[in-house]
Amino acid sequence: MSAAESTRSVVLEPSGYSFPENQRRLIRWTLYIGYFALAAGVAHGFAQGLSYANIDILKYFPALRSYYQGLTAHGVANALFFTFTFSNAFLPLLTARALGVPMIPGFLHGALWTVVAANVLVIWSVTTNRASVLFTSYAPLQAHWTYYLGLVLLVVSTYIASAHLYVMLARWRKVHRGKRIPLLAFISVVTYVMWNLASIGVAVSFIGFLLPWSLGILERTDPLLNRTLFWFTGHAIVYAWLLPAYISWYALVPRQTHGKLVSDPLTRVVFIMFLLLSIPTGFHHQYTDPGISTNMKMFHALLTFGVFYPSLATAFSVVAALEIGGRRNGGGGLLGWIRKLRWDDPSLTAQLLAMITFVLGGITGLINASYMINQIVHNTAWIPGHFHMTVGSAVALTLMGIGYWLIPYLTDRKLWGRKFAVWQSWIYTIGVLIMARGLISGGLEGMPRRTFRVAANYSRESWELAGALTGIGGTLMTIGAVMFFVVIAMTLLVGKKGEGPKDIPFAETLIPASKTGWDVKLDRLRLWTVAAVVLVLIAYAPFFISYLPARLLSPGYTFF
Amino acid sequence: MRIHQYEKAFLWLGAVMLVVFMIALLITSVAMGIHLPGRAGEVDPLTINSVAPFDNPGVREVGPGRYEVVLLGSAWSWNPAEIRIPAGSEVTFLAASTDVIHGLHIDGTRVNMMLIPGQVSRNTYRFERPGEHLIICHEYCGAGHHLMSGKVVVE
Numbered sequence: 001m002s003a004a005e006s007t008r009s010v011v012l013e014p015s016g017y018s019f020p021e022n023q024r025r026l027i028r029w030t031l032y033i034g035y036f037a038l039a040a041g042v043a044h045g046f047a048q049g050l051s052y053a054n055i056d057i058l059k060y061f062p063a064l065r066s067y068y069q070g071l072t073a074h075g076v077a078n079a080l081f082f083t084f085t086f087s088n089a090f091l092p093l094l095t096a097r098a099l100g101v102p103m104i105p106g107f108l109h110g111a112l113w114t115v116v117a118a119n120v121l122v123i124w125s126v127t128t129n130r131a132s133v134l135f136t137s138y139a140p141l142q143a144h145w146t147y148y149l150g151l152v153l154l155v156v157s158t159y160i161a162s163a164h165l166y167v168m169l170a171r172w173r174k175v176h177r178g179k180r181i182p183l184l185a186f187i188s189v190v191t192y193v194m195w196n197l198a199s200i201g202v203a204v205s206f207i208g209f210l211l212p213w214s215l216g217i218l219e220r221t222d223p224l225l226n227r228t229l230f231w232f233t234g235h236a237i238v239y240a241w242l243l244p245a246y247i248s249w250y251a252l253v254p255r256q257t258h259g260k261l262v263s264d265p266l267t268r269v270v271f272i273m274f275l276l277l278s279i280p281t282g283f284h285h286q287y288t289d290p291g292i293s294t295n296m297k298m299f300h301a302l303l304t305f306g307v308f309y310p311s312l313a314t315a316f317s318v319v320a321a322l323e324i325g326g327r328r329n330g331g332g333g334l335l336g337w338i339r340k341l342r343w344d345d346p347s348l349t350a351q352l353l354a355m356i357t358f359v360l361g362g363i364t365g366l367i368n369a370s371y372m373i374n375q376i377v378h379n380t381a382w383i384p385g386h387f388h389m390t391v392g393s394a395v396a397l398t399l400m401g402i403g404y405w406l407i408p409y410l411t412d413r414k415l416w417g418r419k420f421a422v423w424q425s426w427i428y429t430i431g432v433l434i435m436a437r438g439l440i441s442g443g444l445e446g447m448p449r450r451t452f453r454v455a456a457n458y459s460r461e462s463w464e465l466a467g468a469l470t471g472i473g474g475t476l477m478t479i480g481a482v483m484f485f486v487v488i489a490m491t492l493l494v495g496k497k498g499e500g501p502k503d504i505p506f507a508e509t510l511i512p513a514s515k516t517g518w519d520v521k522l523d524r525l526r527l528w529t530v531a532a533v534v535l536v537l538i539a540y541a542p543f544f545i546s547y548l549p550a551r552l553l554s555p556g557y558t559f560f
Numbered sequence: 561m562r563i564h565q566y567e568k569a570f571l572w573l574g575a576v577m578l579v580v581f582m583i584a585l586l587i588t589s590v591a592m593g594i595h596l597p598g599r600a601g602e603v604d605p606l607t608i609n610s611v612a613p614f615d616n617p618g619v620r621e622v623g624p625g626r627y628e629v630v631l632l633g634s635a636w637s638w639n640p641a642e643i644r645i646p647a648g649s650e651v652t653f654l655a656a657s658t659d660v661i662h663g664l665h666i667d668g669t670r671v672n673m674m675l676i677p678g679q680v681s682r683n684t685y686r687f688e689r690p691g692e693h694l695i696i697c698h699e700y701c702g703a704g705h706h707l708m709s710g711k712v713v714v715e
Contacts, residue, residue, distance in 0.1 A: 223677045266567075290679035297598070308578060372585075446668060557635070
């Protein structure tokens with residue numbers, strides 16, 4: 001194969017990559033732990049959706065003491081464990097494949113067993129009602145120390161997976177001096193570089209304050225400081241969930257739909273923008289907080305509009321790639337290509353529908369970010385309406401769609417029930433749209449989020465329809481999710497052996513990476529990381545300098 | 561870097577759109593004076609009940625048509641739980657938490673702020689029309705969170 005050909009692809013060597021069964025097994029088990037978390041989270045989500053419709057099924061959940069215990073499980077399992085275990089499996093695989101290097105089993109083992117330990121600690125503390133603090137873990141509600149330690153271990157597992165990526169890249173660079181990093185490896189690595197930087201906030205908060213505070217070493221903590229450190233990480237964390245989906249949309253989906261990735265350099269620019277702008281925007285989650293100057297809030301608002309930009313660029317690139325595919329498949333006219341996007345492929349259908357819901361997720365996100373408008377929607381049901389269209393579908397549905405080729409690839413089994421799996425995505429999507437419609441309209445009428453509506457001592461008539469739609473949508477989402485588990489389980493049990501895909505579906509690019517000129521500089525990860533650190537300092541240093549030292553005022557409360 | 565002309569146009573259009581949004585934000589906040597809560601003082605949550613003005617929660621008239629409401633959030637109630645003010649009055653809320661984080665939302669208004677132990681939350685709002693508004697705690701504060709409500713009666 002010639003050098004010119006290889007730069008057209010998002011991977012170094014388009015053919016001849018394989019890796020041993022014991023590594024496949026490690027990646028599979030990492031994924032299964034994520035699916036297990038998703039299943040647990042979905043079960044609780046079902047009950048929470050129905051609670052908005054004034055139907056209480058919580059009493060049928062064994063060992064569940066309150067709505068909020070279930071809500072903690074829902075958030076921690078779905079938003080933290082499912083997403084990060086997926087990334088811990090997916091990103092090393094893509095990086096190794098793209099670079100054409102072997103994976104390093106020690107890192108796979110390390111990340112997997114750390115996640116197992118994290119699960120044991122968090123499951124124990126949450127199921128025994130010792131940690132009903134919701135996944136945001138706002139002090140001074142105080143969880144048992146095992147909960148904080150479990151979440152710290154989850155983050156540690158992402159560090160082990162990150163180190164795996166960096167070591168593979170460093171080894172590859174030694175042998176391939178002066179070569180451009182294959183695109184698929186570049187965007188995978190940037191995702192975890194961003195996350196490593198973003199996670200500093202929760203690392204400081206959990207290790208420096210919450211863990212010693214829950215152990216009694218530190219008597220009191222500072223609620224505003226802990227909250228600010230959480231949101232230092234908390235906005236960027238959504239990009240840590242989203243970027244693996246973007247990686248698939250950019251670099252894999254075009255292949256599945258017979259299209260091409262439009263521009264290699266522009267894709268790198270987009271991921272670098274996420275590295276730069278994901279973190280210095282955290283105050284937009286704290287617009288209504290006391291103790292933070294309005295100037296800083298406005299500054300973060302403007303940067304939040306900035307971080308919308310790479311998503312806008314993504315909208316064009318991804319749709320253009322799809323259009324190329326649709327037209328190649330024989331679609332004509334202005335929009336005729338949409339019908340030719342291989343809607344019979346469950347992996348693709350899931351991801352196409354994820355993209356469509358993400359348009360609404362993005363727009364509602366922009367509304368949340370709009371400074372004073374946030375006062376209308378903050379902490380109302382609008383907010384979960386928004387994020388179920390981002391992490392709850394753009395991410396979750398994309399990860400399900402990826403699972404439809406990834407599990408067959410890792411097991412060398414044919415996917416069971418293609419048609420059934422196509423229906424799965426539609427049902428889930430219709431569900432999420434109905435639920436989001438309910439939550440969003442309820443939120444505009446003041447219906448609060450994170451509230452056990454069945455037992456609340458207040459209500460409004462305008463919440464009735466909103467709540468009913470939330471319950472109906474949530475039920476459809478649950479059915480969709482259960483169907484996903486059926487497809488995966490049946491594939492593992494009865495999928496035809498030897499008929500799985502032999503390689504991952506990586507795309508080719510229309511505009512390849514150039515070997516000369518300024519876009520070579522895009523690969524200078526250290527430089528971009530330093531730039532990101534500088535931006536974070538500009539955005540956060542004024543607050544910390546004027547605020548510190550910490551006000552250690554609050555003892556722990558266990559009101560649950 | 562070679563960029564397709566349609567893509568270039570889209571990227572420019574997107575950039576212009578976002579800049580217009582930013583300008584709109586600046587105009588509404590700076591020129592029209594619609595503000596978010598900001599820094600409004602600090603108070604120790606453990607001694608708050610003996611510190612003015614939080615030692616005396618309630619409604620006070622501070623000028624013609626102008627009121628100050630001192631409001632305390634504790635798990636799981638508001639003090640006072642009912643606030644009565646005449647229509648057309650401008651009300652400044654001074655609120656704080658005595659224990660965990662609470663959220664103060666007066667339904668149908670833009671009075672929406674977090675109460676974080678250690679900090680004083682302040683916002684001003686003009687109640688134009690008579691009617692009732694729910695006071696909702698909208699941040700999870702423990703097992704009885706959904707019981708933490710009150711009302712503002714505009715007479």
